[in-house]
Amino acid sequence: MAATDIARQVGEGCRTVPLAGHVGFDSLPDQLVNKSVSQGFCFNILCVGETGLGKSTLMDTLFNTKFEGEPATHTQPGVQLRSNTYDLQESNVGLKLTIVSTVGFGDQINKEDSYKPIVEFIDAQFEAYLQEELKIRRVLHTYHDSRIHACLYFIAPTGHSLKSLDLVTMKKLDSKVNIIPIIAKSDAISKSELTKFKIKITSELVSNGVQIYQFPTDDESVAEINGTMNAHLPFAVVGSTEELKIGNKMMKARQYPWGTVQVENEAHCDFVKLREMLIRVNMEDLREQTHTRHYELYRRCKLEEMGFKDTDPDSKPFSLQETYEAKRNEFLGELQKKEEEMRQMFVQRVKEKEAELKEAEKELHEKFDCLKKLHQDEKKKLEDKKKSLDDEMNAFKQRKTAAELLQSQGSQAGGSQTLKRDKEKKNFF
Secondary structure, three states: OOHHHHHHHHHHOOOOOOOOOOOOHHHHHHHHHHHHHHHOEEEEEEEEOOOOOOHHHHHHHHOOOOOOOOOOOOOOOOOEEEEEEEEEEEOOEEEEEEEEEEEOOOOOOOOOOOOHHHHHHHHHHHHHHHHHHOOOOOOOOOOOOOOOOEEEEEEOOOOOOOOHHHHHHHHHHOOOOOEEEEEOOHHHOOHHHHHHHHHHHHHHHHHOOOOOOOOOOOOHHHHHHHHHHHOOOOEEOOOOOOEEEEOOEEEEEEEEOOEEEEOOOOOOOOHHHHHHHHHHHOHHHHHHHHHHHHHHHHHHHHHHHOOOOOEOOOOOEOOHHHHHHHHHHHHHHHHHHHHHHHHHHHHHHHHHHHHHHHHHHHHHHHHHHHHHHHHHHHHHHHHHHHHHHHHHHHHHHHHHHHHHHHHHHHHHHHHHHHHHHHHHHHHHO
């Protein structure tokens, strides 16, 4: 009997029985809380928005601290994602917070591909977690989960409508991350303009099919507040780490010539609403949605690409071992086919190379024979020329010898005639 059939029968045969006394498993929630507190929690936030919208300032204000970071410039050649991780402690609860900012987003003339580095970064975190899951020896309890749990999308306070860059980016991200749109530096526009701007943004998101994160209303304990806060999206926020004395209290605020904007005053901005929804009420739901919705979608798509399925063509459960064996056999078949193709290609190339070498050898032999014949002809010509020169030299030597002989004979004859004349002359006297 298959394991799935046994599991199905076990589930169908479950009965409810009363307890005769206290057992103690009602302490499981306390055990879970203690274990979670001792291990600590992690939360990863992605801040997407143009340079200068106050992303870093809002993060400092949200967590009531000063995070280290270099100010971004408008001269970036492309979009870069900068990740920083911090260990925070509040009471006895530890939080490993990772803040990822998009440096240079919206600063380029051509903004067509500005969303791609963000999508690639999110997918890379999913892929890293999937690779850890697929390991034989997994250490998920100590693995630093870098998957993005919340994306705060900062909208410029133009008061008119969303930019095409904002719509395209949010549309590309809505299936990969929990998007919470916020209007940055909302004190730059009036209250009436802000109300119209919120309505316009909501209308454009709906008309373009952008799915933003909706605070859950299935839990009765938070259903009312989450339902109310869903109607306030997008949040209009103001961030400030500067504290001013207002009345008898020191409060985070921004001082202007015309007055003061109090960050934690709900009549001035929605900062308190954002903090309540993001951190104090729905942080765990954001983590859960990331794992059960966005990561599961990525995981399912990747496993389907690898050939894994839940059911076979007959709608029967597909075991992992059968899937692995089928995929392995398919891979071995493809490998054998490629090996045979490569072998045939190798043999063909060897034959072609042999033919080329034979042709080259034939050409070399022909060239050698031609050069050899040419050499022999040249050698014969040189030998004939040498023989001709030797004959000329012998003839010249013979002529020279004859000339010298004649010359010597002539000189001897001339000498005898002179002696004869001298003798005759002497006799005469």
